[in-house]
Amino acid sequence: MQDEREMIDALKQRDPAVLSQIFEHHADRIYRLAVSLLHDEQQADGVVQNAFLALIRHVDSFEGRASVGTWLYRVAYNDCLHRMQAQQRVADIADEEADEAMPACFVDWQNIPEDAFESAEASAEMNRAIDTLKPDMRAVFLLRDVEQLSTAETAQILGISNEAVKVRLHRARLALRERLAVYFDEWVRA
């Protein structure tokens, strides 16, 4: 992608090629975040649509304090939160002081064939595992570990501190690992 400043300037000139670049780079990423939070492909499409329409609406006043990607993610995340609130699906967020669960399942995954990780059953278990995370933890895990954004970018998108990103990421990783470890332990024993 070309330089952010040049990109914004080109978008202000209504350059469709730059819109295409931004769309191709960010649309699927935003879609993945929205699907994971909302569990609804149609609503996720709507989140992507709203985020990009907001960018077009505000492009002339875009100052570039955040990158375009961070800005789009932030708009999309807030849209997801509003939709979840409308469905009363937002659990209480932020519990930095909660006790940390220690790992309890120690099956060695090195002995599990790669096919088992890619099975439909394992994929369904991965869905169930990530669904057990609170939305804010799920968002942190997706942005940091799946989309590989930095701690600072993730913090900016979610409107939380860097430290809160680290705490939630740590908890999300351990919770997902534990849930999958139990599943693969049963798989090994079967």
Next chain:
Amino acid sequence: MECQELVRYLSDFIDHNLDEELMQAAREHLATCQNCHVVLDSTQKTILLYRRRGERESMAPRRHDALFAQLTEALQNKDDQCD
């Protein structure tokens, strides 16, 4: 380093966010503790599995194309609209 401490630092260890002294202590513990070694290995694999899956997940092509067409039109027509 004890197991509990290793678990507390696990994410920072994975992300190389520990100072060298703690990194070394973690490495020494991992070399002798099979359970912690398994936890590290399976946590890294968990991250990889979700990352791989994410790379395969995308908008339906028809919806993707229709949305881009709509956005292109919105960009071109922006000056005609009263914001």
